[in-house]
Amino acid sequence: MSKILLCEPNISEGRDRGIVEQVADQVRGVPGVKLLDYSSDPDHNRSVFTYLGVPEAVLKATQRLAVKTFELIDMAAHHGTHPRQGALDVAPFIPVRNISAAEAVAIARRFGRFVGEMGVPVYYYEDAATRPERKSLPDIRKGEYEALAAKLAEPAWVPDEGPATFNRKSGATVTGARFPLVAFNINLRTTDLSIADRIARAVRYISGGYRYVRALGLPLDDKGMVQVSMNLINYAKTPIPRVLETVRSEAARYGVAIAGAELVGPVPLGALEEVARFYLQVHDFSLEQVIELALIE
Amino acid sequence: MSKILLCEPNISEGRDRGIVEQVADQVRGVPGVKLLDYSSDPDHNRSVFTYLGVPEAVLKATQRLAVKTFELIDMAAHHGTHPRQGALDVAPFIPVRNISAAEAVAIARRFGRFVGEMGVPVYYYEDAATRPERKSLPDIRKGEYEALAAKLAEPAWVPDEGPATFNRKSGATVTGARFPLVAFNINLRTTDLSIADRIARAVRYISGGYRYVRALGLPLDDKGMVQVSMNLINYAKTPIPRVLETVRSEAARYGVAIAGAELVGPVPLGALEEVARFYLQVHDFSLEQVIELALIE
Numbered sequence: 027m028s029k030i031l032l033c034e035p036n037i038s039e040g041r042d043r044g045i046v047e048q049v050a051d052q053v054r055g056v057p058g059v060k061l062l063d064y065s066s067d068p069d070h071n072r073s074v075f076t077y078l079g080v081p082e083a084v085l086k087a088t089q090r091l092a093v094k095t096f097e098l099i100d101m102a103a104h105h106g107t108h109p110r111q112g113a114l115d116v117a118p119f120i121p122v123r124n125i126s127a128a129e130a131v132a133i134a135r136r137f138g139r140f141v142g143e144m145g146v147p148v149y150y151y152e153d154a155a156t157r158p159e160r161k162s163l164p165d166i167r168k169g170e171y172e173a174l175a176a177k178l179a180e181p182a183w184v185p186d187e188g189p190a191t192f193n194r195k196s197g198a199t200v201t202g203a204r205f206p207l208v209a210f211n212i213n214l215r216t217t218d219l220s221i222a223d224r225i226a227r228a229v230r231y232i233s234g235g236y237r238y239v240r241a242l243g244l245p246l247d248d249k250g251m252v253q254v255s256m257n258l259i260n261y262a263k264t265p266i267p268r269v270l271e272t273v274r275s276e277a278a279r280y281g282v283a284i285a286g287a288e289l290v291g292p293v294p295l296g297a298l299e300e301v302a303r304f305y306l307q308v309h310d311f312s313l314e315q316v317i318e319l320a321l322i323e
Numbered sequence: 324m325s326k327i328l329l330c331e332p333n334i335s336e337g338r339d340r341g342i343v344e345q346v347a348d349q350v351r352g353v354p355g356v357k358l359l360d361y362s363s364d365p366d367h368n369r370s371v372f373t374y375l376g377v378p379e380a381v382l383k384a385t386q387r388l389a390v391k392t393f394e395l396i397d398m399a400a401h402h403g404t405h406p407r408q409g410a411l412d413v414a415p416f417i418p419v420r421n422i423s424a425a426e427a428v429a430i431a432r433r434f435g436r437f438v439g440e441m442g443v444p445v446y447y448y449e450d451a452a453t454r455p456e457r458k459s460l461p462d463i464r465k466g467e468y469e470a471l472a473a474k475l476a477e478p479a480w481v482p483d484e485g486p487a488t489f490n491r492k493s494g495a496t497v498t499g500a501r502f503p504l505v506a507f508n509i510n511l512r513t514t515d516l517s518i519a520d521r522i523a524r525a526v527r528y529i530s531g532g533y534r535y536v537r538a539l540g541l542p543l544d545d546k547g548m549v550q551v552s553m554n555l556i557n558y559a560k561t562p563i564p565r566v567l568e569t570v571r572s573e574a575a576r577y578g579v580a581i582a583g584a585e586l587v588g589p590v591p592l593g594a595l596e597e598v599a600r601f602y603l604q605v606h607d608f609s610l611e612q613v614i615e616l617a618l619i620e
Contacts, residue, residue, distance in 0.1 A: 030618065032614065060617055060618060062614075078617065078618065122614055267602070267603075286606050287604045288605060288608075289599075289603070295615045298595060301602060302586070302595055302598050305598060306584050306598060307509075307583045309583050315588065316590055316592050317503070317589045318420055319592075321619045
């Protein structure tokens with residue numbers, strides 16, 4: 027089966043339908059790429075595109091998307107509530123199948139060079155970051171577009187690609203590679219938010235929990251429950267069943283049961299492989315056994 | 324996503340590689356069909372082909388396979404240890420995705436008519452059976468090729484398609500539709516075969532267990548364990564987690580733990596959907612969320 031790479035670029039236009047469609051057409055026009063979804067938020071004035079395919083085709087689609095985005099969007103006139111720094115604000119490449127993190131980083135770097143050569147400053151983030159302080163998107167984007175001209179003059183913010191000079195029309199682009207994220211929420215049969223909070227603290231990285239878990243407690247007032255809302259940012263190294271069973275045992279000490287859970291949005295099949303292995307105890311099970319996958323060329 | 328149908332025909336030739344390859348080529352030559360696997364057993368003198376694709380293409384591939392099989396195989400000269408009645412002995416159509424049992428039956432019937440028109444008697448079995456005593460393949464095949472001439476003269480064995488006269492060269496063909504089967508084995512931490520036997524009787528249909536489970540106890544001498552070996556013949560109506568949890572609770576009454584389990588051979592993704600739903604308690608989870616499936620045209 028061939029390699030599958032996903033890309034999820036965010037552009038700074040969420041109001042002008044015509045512009046968004048022209049950008050989407052750039053992706054649609056590339057053989058070997060499937061546009062799964064795109065959506066716009068007028069308040070954020072931002073759109074996100076999700077597409078996948080073989081790596082070279084995904085790179086090509088993202089290059090075409092970049093060219094059209096830089097042509098049609100003028101950041102000097104942009105207003106919106108979502109933090110942003112550039113017309114093509116961020117483009118993460120996400121390995122889905124048969125492709126390593128290193129290969130996704132290599133594609134992100136080729137894309138970064140392409141954007142840099144168009145005269146737009148580029149910062150690499152996440153797995154493609156060139157220094158620790160550029161790993162996180164919020165850190166790179168601090169001050170947003172409005173602070174960019176001054177920031178580019180600082181030695182600490184010399185871009186990874188492209189000129190260290192302010193591009194008024196296009197701003198800067200952040201690109202890189204990251205593992206696919208799994209959004210996993212667990213609902214608890216209690217209205218006591220402090221229990222969800224304590225469990226969130228038990229499982230999340232920043233307070234001593236699992237390395238690849240972000241979590242917080244939330245009230246679900248309409249359901250009369252509370253929720254441990256989580257992002258699993260590396261399902262291979264911190265798998266879903268381990269996190270669920272930890273939440274279950276932490277909840278049990280308060281006499282609270284799990285009412286249900288949600289996997290939100292797209293889920294890579296790889297995340298489900300360990301669910302079958304763990305709960306069915308099928309130690310040798312492999313996704314290669316899944317019939318439907320044979321149809322993916 | 325389009326409909327996916329699988330076909331797994333068995334032909335009465337497992338020794339002459341040239342014939343098997345010519346038959347395989349008939350499947351390979353059809354656009355929209357993917358030949359997953361084919362294998363031959365010289366003792367059985369029989370080969371099985373597994374391919375899948377959109378229903379019309381799978382029908383076409385199976386028609387081409389039938390024509391070549393009837394051309395190249397002469398049943399009058401066939402010897403082998405596996406029960407068989409015809410050159411194209413059996414051709415089950417198996418719905419894998421977005422296709423109902425009724426649609427698979429309709430394809431099987433079109434295939435049956437095609438074979439009948441070639442002068443080969445056809446019996447429909449499983450979901451395509453026209454009467455209860457033709458539901459099971461062993462029932463239809465009783466007496467094998469050698470008994471066929473006499474059988475066709477009996478009113479009870481008038482074929483569903485084709486002539487009620489003996490076709491010496493090609494025998495008869497059985498075709499129909501059945502749900503995809505999941506082979507699931509559970510290994511127990513004991514050498515006491517009677518425990519595996521009792522658990523097999525608890526879960527299998529014929530002795531009062533689940534409707535869509537076939538099971539038997541087996542020794543695993545090299546592992547120092549015993550196994551409950553099962554075929555789940557409708558994973559939608561008798562799902563894997565329910566069977567596993569019943570085996571677990573039956574084993575617990577003897578103080579025996581589950582050491583591990585095996586999913587053997589191809590597994591339809593639909594069988595794993597309920598594994599995630601049950602164990603993760605993700606009541607609203609759907610396979611539509613699986614990223615990779617978007618790539619199946």
